[in-house]
Each structure stands twice: as C-alpha cells, then as structure tokens.
Amino acid sequence: xxxxLACLVAAGLFALAGAGIAFAQEEAAHEAEPTHFPIHxxxxxxxxxxxxFGKYDKGQLQRGLKVYKEVCAACHSMNLVPFRTLxxxxxxxxxxxxxxxxxxxxxxPNADGEMFERPGIPSDYFPSPFPNKxxxxxxxxxxxxxxxxxxxxxxxxxxxxxxFVFDIFxxxxxxxxxYIHSLLTGYDxxxxxxxxxxxxxxxxxxxxxxxxxxMAKPLxxxxxxxxxxxxxxxxxxxxxxxxxxxxxAEPHLETRKQTGFGVMVFLVLFAGLVYLTxxxxxxxxxx
Amino acid sequence: xxxxxxxxxxxxxxxxxxxxRMPLPRLIHDxxxxxPVPRNLNxxxxxxxxxxxxxxxxxxxxxxxxxxxxxxxxxAFGSVEKIMRDVNSGWLLRYLHSNGASMFFIAVYIxxxxxxxxxxxxxxxxxxxxxxxxxxxxxMATGFMGYVLPWGQMSxxxxxxxxxxxxxxxxxxxxxxxxxLGGFSVDNPTLNRFFALHYLLPFMIAxxxxxxxxxxxxxxxxxxxxxxxxxxxxxxxxxxxxxxxDAFAMILFLAFFAYFVFYIPNYLGHPDNxxxxxxxKTPAHIVPEWYFLPFYAILRAITFNIGPIDSKLGGVLAxxxxxxxxxxxxxxxxxxxxxxxxxxxxRVFYWLFAINAIFLGWLGSKPAEGWYIPAMQISTLYYFxxxxxxxxxxGLIETPRKTPNSITEAVLEKNRGGSGxxxxxxxxxxxxx
Numbered sequence: 001x002x003x004x005l006a007c008l009v010a011a012g013l014f015a016l017a018g019a020g021i022a023f024a025q026e027e028a029a030h031e032a033e034p035t036h037f038p039i040h041x042x043x044x045x046x047x048x049x050x051x052x053f054g055k056y057d058k059g060q061l062q063r064g065l066k067v068y069k070e071v072c073a074a075c076h077s078m079n080l081v082p083f084r085t086l087x088x089x090x091x092x093x094x095x096x097x098x099x100x101x102x103x104x105x106x107x108x109p110n111a112d113g114e115m116f117e118r119p120g121i122p123s124d125y126f127p128s129p130f131p132n133k134x135x136x137x138x139x140x141x142x143x144x145x146x147x148x149x150x151x152x153x154x155x156x157x158x159x160x161x162x163x164f165v166f167d168i169f170x171x172x173x174x175x176x177x178x179y180i181h182s183l184l185t186g187y188d189x190x191x192x193x194x195x196x197x198x199x200x201x202x203x204x205x206x207x208x209x210x211x212x213x214x215m216a217k218p219l220x221x222x223x224x225x226x227x228x229x230x231x232x233x234x235x236x237x238x239x240x241x242x243x244x245x246x247x248x249a250e251p252h253l254e255t256r257k258q259t260g261f262g263v264m265v266f267l268v269l270f271a272g273l274v275y276l277t278x279x280x281x282x283x284x285x286x287x
Numbered sequence: 288x289x290x291x292x293x294x295x296x297x298x299x300x301x302x303x304x305x306x307x308r309m310p311l312p313r314l315i316h317d318x319x320x321x322x323p324v325p326r327n328l329n330x331x332x333x334x335x336x337x338x339x340x341x342x343x344x345x346x347x348x349x350x351x352x353x354x355x356x357x358x359x360x361x362x363a364f365g366s367v368e369k370i371m372r373d374v375n376s377g378w379l380l381r382y383l384h385s386n387g388a389s390m391f392f393i394a395v396y397i398x399x400x401x402x403x404x405x406x407x408x409x410x411x412x413x414x415x416x417x418x419x420x421x422x423x424x425x426x427m428a429t430g431f432m433g434y435v436l437p438w439g440q441m442s443x444x445x446x447x448x449x450x451x452x453x454x455x456x457x458x459x460x461x462x463x464x465x466x467x468l469g470g471f472s473v474d475n476p477t478l479n480r481f482f483a484l485h486y487l488l489p490f491m492i493a494x495x496x497x498x499x500x501x502x503x504x505x506x507x508x509x510x511x512x513x514x515x516x517x518x519x520x521x522x523x524x525x526x527x528x529x530x531x532x533d534a535f536a537m538i539l540f541l542a543f544f545a546y547f548v549f550y551i552p553n554y555l556g557h558p559d560n561x562x563x564x565x566x567x568k569t570p571a572h573i574v575p576e577w578y579f580l581p582f583y584a585i586l587r588a589i590t591f592n593i594g595p596i597d598s599k600l601g602g603v604l605a606x607x608x609x610x611x612x613x614x615x616x617x618x619x620x621x622x623x624x625x626x627x628x629x630x631x632x633x634r635v636f637y638w639l640f641a642i643n644a645i646f647l648g649w650l651g652s653k654p655a656e657g658w659y660i661p662a663m664q665i666s667t668l669y670y671f672x673x674x675x676x677x678x679x680x681x682g683l684i685e686t687p688r689k690t691p692n693s694i695t696e697a698v699l700e701k702n703r704g705g706s707g708x709x710x711x712x713x714x715x716x717x718x719x720x
Contacts (some may be wrong), residue, residue: 052550080368146562149368153553154561161649171550176558208573249561252371252378259379260549267542278531285523286702287293287326 013137021245038265039205042157042175042182045239049246052261055254056088063226064244065089067237070224074149075126075140075215078147079135081248084122088251101125141200143214152176152242152249176249177242182206184238185240187217296322318504322523324511324529327698331405332508333536334398340537341391342496346489348384356436358482360475363438364563382552388430388546390556392578395423403616404637406625407509413617417500418495420613423490427579427610432485432577439560440479444573446481447472452586455600472566512697513625514690521694571653580651581644585609585670587655588663605667612674619674621682631689633681640673 032242048057065086068078086094098133100120105127108115120127120228130136136144156175159167166172188205195205201212219234246253258271295302295316306313355374357366370377389686399419402408408416431449435442450473452464469476507516516522523529547554553578557571589602596604612619629636645673647666691697 002680080365080372085372149559154558156558168551169555173551173553220620256378256382256549256552260545263545263549264542267538269543271535271538274531274535278535283529285528286328286698287328287523 018198024231032192034211038208039159039211040182042178042206044178045174045181047177047243047246047260049172049243049253051171052257054257055241059228059230060240060243061089061227061247062091063230064235064240064242066226067219067224067241068148068244071237072241073126073129075129075145076148077130077145078126078148078248079092079126079128080147082123082125082257085251088247093122102125132208132276141214145215148245150249150250152246153250155179155208167195175244179206179208180242180245181238183234184219243276292614293317303574316502318525320524320526322504322525323516323519324508324525325521325694326523326528327510327694328508328529328532330532331397331401332510333533334394334401336533337394337537337540338391338398339496341387341394342489342492345384345387345391346493348380348387349486349489351380351485352384353685356482358436358479359479360438360564363436363478367437379548382548386544386547386552386555387675388433389576390540390547391426391577391631392430394540395426396578399613400641403640405509405511406513406620406622406626406627406658407453408617409620409625410617411506412502412509413510414505415499416617418502418615420610422492422495422499423613423648424610425495426487428490429485429488430576430578432481433532434560435473435481436485437560438564440562440564440568440570441557441560441573443473443564444564444570445575446477448573449575450477452606454605455597457600463634473564474566509625511626511628511692512691512694513629514692514694514697517693518695558580574652575705577648577652580649581647581670582606582609582651584647584651584663584703585667587651588660590655590660590664594663607669609667612671616674616678619678619681622685623682624686624687624690626690629690630681630685631688632685634674636681637671643669643673 005060028277046061048055068076083096086096091099094264098149100122103120103124103126104117105120105124106115107118110116128136130139133144153176156181158164159172159175183204183206186204187202189203189205191197191211195211197201197212201210201214202216203212205211207213219237222232224232224237226236230236250256292314293313295306295313297306297312302312305311353372355366355370355377356364367381368383372378374380402416402419431445433655435446446468450464450467453467454460456463465471467477467480468474469480510516519684557574574580583606586602586606589598589605591601593601622630622633624630627637643666647663647670650659650663650666655663691700
C-alpha cells in the first residue's frame with residue numbers, strides 16, 4: 001500500500017519537474033514574442049481605500065475627477081455615474097450644480113416634438129464624448145474606448161497560486177486600481193529588441209490583452225493644474241484618477257467596510273455567547 | 288430510529304384543540320425538539336443546518352433583488368448597477384446574493400465530503416443520498432442561470448459555452464441547445480427563460496430539501512463511528528443539544544460569509560462580468576464560476592476520440608458522468624464498515640481524492656494548453672478511479688480496524704481517564720429539552 005503511494009508521489013513529482021523545465025524553456029523563447037499577457041504583473045500600490053478600514057481620500061478623488069474631466073473624458077464615457085453623486089467627493093450642492101451646468105446635455109422632445117440642448121443638472125449622467133459606438137471606433141482607429149463607470153472592477157490580472165490564497169487574508173481587492181495605475185505609468189518602457197509593435201498601437205508591458213494597445217500615452221507631467229500643491233507628475237495623476245475610478249465603480253465602499261466592522265464584531269460576540277451556552281448545556285454529556 | 292410514539296403533550300386548551308385538528312406543532316416538536324440525534328456528532332455534521340439557512344437567505348435576498356431587476360438584454364446590466372448604486376442597501380443585497388451562492392456551494396461541498404468520509408450514503412440511507420445529489424444538480428442549474436442574469440461578458444459567454452455542450456449529443460443535441468437558448472445564440476429569449484427558471488428552481492430545491500429531511504428523519508443521522516443508534520444512551524434530544532451546536536456553527540459560518548461580503552465581495556467573481564455582454568467580443572479565457580471548475584477541467588481533459596465518440600462528446604460525457612457517478616455511490620462502495628475512521632486505507636484514498644478535486648478546480652481555471660492537459664487527464668482518471676475502482680475493490684480487500692459495539696462505548700472509550708462521573712452522565716435524560 002505504502003509502496004504504491006510512494007511510487008505515485010514520485011511519478012507525480014517527476015512529471016511536474018519535467019513540465020516545469022519545459023515551461024521555463026518556452027518562457028525564454030517567448031521574450032521577444034510573448035504569448036501570455038500582461039508581460040509585467042501590475043505593481044502593488046498603497047491605496048487609502050484598501051484594507052478593513054479603508055476610506056476614500058476626498059482631496060484625491062477631487063484631483064482624480066479633474067484629471068478625468070480634462071484628459072480621459074475626451075474619449076472615455078462614464079455612463080453610469082450621475083452628477084448628483086459628486087457630493088460624495090466633498091463638494092457642496094451648489095458646486096455640484098455648477099459642475100453639472102458646465103456640460104451640455106440633449107433633452108426632449110419638447111412640446112413641439114423637437115430635441116433640444118440645455119445645461120446639465122445634478123440628476124443628469126456624465127454625457128458620452130461620442131454619439132455612438134461606431135463614432136467612437138471611427139475616431140480611435142477602430143478601438144472603442146471602454147466606458148469608465150466600472151473599469152476599476154472590470155480589470156484585474158490573475159494573481160496565480162499561491163498569491164490568490166494569501167489575498168483572502170490580506171483582503172487584497174485592488175487588482176483593478178493596481179492595473180490601471182501600472183498601465184498609465186507603464187508607457188515609458190521600451191519593447192525588447194526584436195519585438196514587433198503593430199502600427200498605430202503603443203507598447204505597454206502592463207497591458208492585459210497584448211503587447212501594445214491603441215491608446216497612446218495619455219498623461220504627461222504638468223498636463224493638469226492642481227491647486228492643492230500636489231505634485232503634477234504622471235505618477236500622481238495616475239494615482240488620483242485611479243482612486244477616482246475606484247470610487248466611480250464602487251461608490252458605497254466606505255459604507256460597506258464600516259457596516260462590515262459592526263457585523264463582524266456582532267457575529268464574533270454572538271458566536272462567543274452561543275458557544276458558552278452550548279458548552280454549559282453539553283457539560284454533563286461526554287461526546 | 289425516530290420510531291416510537293410522540294412525546295408531544297399540548298398543555299394549553301388551544302394547543303389541545305389545535306393538535307386534535309392539525310398536529311403541525313406536534314410534527315415540529317417531534318422533528319426539531321424531541322428528535323433523537325447521536326450524541327457524538329462533530330462539527331462536520333452542522334453543514335446540513337447551515338445549508339438550510341443559506342437556502343432561505345438566497346431566496347430572501349433573491350426575491351428583493353428580483354423586484355429591482357429587469358430581465359431584458361438592453362436593461363439587465365444597467366438594472367444590476369442601479370441596484371448597486373441607487374437602491375437602498377442594494378449593494379448589500381446583491382453582494383449577499385452573489386457571494387451567498389458561493390457560500391452555498393462551499394457548504395454543500397463540505398456536506399458531500401462529510402458524507403463520503405463517514406459513509407453516510409450506505410444502507411439504509413441510499414435514497415437520502417440520492418435526494419441530496421438531486422439537490423446538488425438543481426443547485427448547479429440555479430447557480431449557472433443566476434450567473435447569466437447580470438449580463439456581463441462571463442454571463443453571456445459562459446452561457447454560450449455551457450449550452451454548447453448539448454450540441455455534442457447526437458441527433459437531439461442541437462434541438463436541446465436551441466430549446467435552452469430560445470434561438471440560435473444567447474440573446475433576449477435566453478435571458479428571459481433563465482430568469483424565469485432561476486426564480487423557479489430554488490423552490491424546487493426547497494421541495495427536495497423537505498424530502499431530504501423527511502428521509503433523514505426516517506432513517507436517522509449517521510455519526511462519526513458509523514455504528515447505528517442502538518439504545519437511548521446513544522442519543523441526545525435535538526433541542527437543546529443539536530440546536531445549540533448547529534447555531535454556533537451557523538454563526539461562525541455567517542462570519543466567514545460576512546468577511547467575503549464586506550471586505551472582498553468580488554474575490555470569487557470574475558472582473559469580465561463588470562463589462563456588459565458583447566456577442567462580438569470573445570474574452571481571452573472563458574471560465575465558469577469557481578464551483579464548476581473541477582467539472583470544467585474534466586470536460587477539457589478528453590482531447591482524444593474514443594472509437595465512434597469524438598473528443599467533444601467524450602468530454603461532455605465525462606463531465607456529466609462525473610456527476611452521475613455520485614448517484615450510484617451507495618452501490619459502488621462494497622465495504623461493510625461505514626466510517627473512514629475504521630478504514631485506514633480508504634482514508635488515504637479519500638484525502639487524495641479531496642486534494643485531487645481541489646487540484647482539478649485549479650486546473651479548471653487554466654487554459655487547456657501545455658502541461659495542464661496531461662495534468663487534467665491524470666486528475667480526471669483518479670476522480671473516476673476513486674469511485675469505480677477504489678470504492679468497490681477496497682471494500683473487499685481492506686481489513687478495517689475493530690469498530691466499537693455502540694456509540695456510547697465509543698464515546699466512553701474516548702473520554703476514559705477524563706471525568707469520573709461517566710456512568711451517571713450516560714443516563715442523561717432526553718427530556719431536558
């Protein structure tokens with residue numbers, strides 16, 4: 001019995017080792033023409049909203065909104081986010097109204113059956129930069145810029161074994177933000193010698209679906225003016241807009257984590273009390 | 288073992304009046320208060336109770352979610368986001384429901400593995416086991432259809448792949464697939480019928496659960512020794528003993544559940560499902576929910592033709608076979624001894640099977656390429672060998688350890704050298720509840 005098991009284990013290990021060697025050789029051959037993406041795993045950053053007591057940094061969200069509005073919004077829509085929620089970024093009702101009014105939205109039909117344009121109001125959603133998907137594709141070399149409402153939850157690089165097990169205990173849930181930040185700051189790396197980059201695309205080793213993407217490097221230093229003294233660097237812009245996108249994707253994150261703390265404390269105390277009761281009741285019964 | 292007369296005695300006038308006309312309180316008293324359970328049940332036996340509260344929780348959150356959901360391809364994705372953003376506590380309901388499905392499967396897998404370890408499927412509990420297998424099948428159908436409703440990329444493409452399996456069946460395959468889809472591809476009719484069925488199936492599960500519990504209460508619970516209950520000292524009353532133990536385990540399980548809901552609610556999901564389904568844009572890797580991954584690996588392990596059966600049909604047969612084999616487990620196991628506690632060799636194969644099942648799940652999340660394919664094949668082979676070779680053969684050749692004569696004896700053996708008032712303790716009255 002034991003012998004058979006030992007043989008099985010040995011055979012298994014041997015097969016694994018063989019596979020490992022084959023795999024390593026394959027990897028080396030593919031440096032110039034990789035087959036698995038992204039080429040680099042996303043860099044893990046510290047986020048104020050990570051962890052059990054995570055909170056959004058309102059100043060950062062406001063800066064992120066500015067970056068989105070002045071840079072990203074030229075191509076990327078944010079269809080699911082209404083202006084009225086911007087109060088959560090720390091703006092007053094009047095500021096939200098003024099912000100919405102900067103946009104022009106189409107409304108109607110009016111009593112004459114005509115569509116008309118008017119300034120935005122808080123209940124409006126961020127208007128799309130393109131009238132439809134076809135127009136978006138035509139203006140961007142065939143690639144439709146994805147909507148940003150959920151992008152921070154809709155992207156995530158696989159963590160692999162055993163990291164994905166540890167992630168349960170460290171509460172790592174920032175795959176999306178780490179990916180976005182890495183992508184935005186990853187344009188400066190040069191492709192390895194011999195790699196061919198398709199015309200009209202841009203090399204980025206952090207891109208999840210290939211070696212290059214249609215979007216050119218979107219951010220550069222001093223592109224957006226900050227009025228709170230934060231550094232006007234690509235890294236800071238990327239960080240801020242990523243935090244803003246996380247908020248856009250998960251606006252109730254703070255409430256969720258705060259509620260969670262209360263729920264966990266209650267359940268642990270309740271479990272303790274029930275356990276003591278159970279022990280008392282079972283005390284006289286060997287089991 | 289639940290035989291014997293009822294101990295329910297209504298005390299109030301109304302209670303007597305009611306009992307004479309419809310003895311529902313008597314049924315509840317006999318089933319959940321005075322019902323005798325083996326005194327030596329460990330925490331592995333608490334998952335039945337956990338599963339029943341999970342079913343109730345899923346139905347409750349699901350009914351409220353359905354009030355806000357729109358089963359239409361143009362509205363579904365947006366309506367789920369409306370729930371997440373604008374419905375009061377909608378984010379909580381939706382995360383409870385989506386993570387609840389995963390928790391339901393974690394609990395059911397522990398429950399099934401408990402049964403395999405302690406031989407809970409053996410006579411006279413074959414029907415009880417089969418009813419459980421039917422519940423599991425219904426759960427799989429419900430979980431799959433529920434995953435389609437948010438209408439994300441994995442929803443639509445998962446549905447495309449899974450309904451595609453049926454086309455492998457000769458003659459009627461395409462007809463079945465078109466019936467499931469309500470057309471030639473995943474579209475509005477698919478979403479509508481999946482929503483209708485996703486709302487229906489949980490109530491069918493509840494119905495089979497009633498049968499499952501009924502069958503359980505006829506034959507009684509197994510216990511870690513695998514020895515049937517022989518005398519009153521072997522058992523304790525369901526209330527307060529099992530009730531409190533189950534309650535404690537349930538609260539711990541809820542804490543585990545809450546940890547996922549409040550801190551890592553998207554851990555068990557796939558990022559692609561936050562992108563609306565696009566029938567023209569195939570994701571790089573289409574993977575089903577984690578609880579289907581072992582079967583997905585078995586499906587893709589069959590990369591070769593076997594005689595007239597091509598690899599596609601072979602894969603589908605292997606996948607359905609992997610579930611079908613569970614139904615005949617009571618007749619595959621030839622051992623006279625129920626519990627793995629007294630079967631040292633079976634125990635080794637059992638734990639190998641458990642590790643292998645987890646490994647299959649991991650392989651299921653990987654693309655079918657490179658060394659993953661032979662690994663899937665070896666793992667699939669062991670999966671079936673466990674049921675079709677180990678179970679029948681081992682029961683005949685293995686020498687089990689000596690089993691105790693009764694549950695009480697086993698308990699006393701375990702506690703020997705412990706407290707000195709055992710003799711008195713064994714005579715614990717069942718009337719304590």
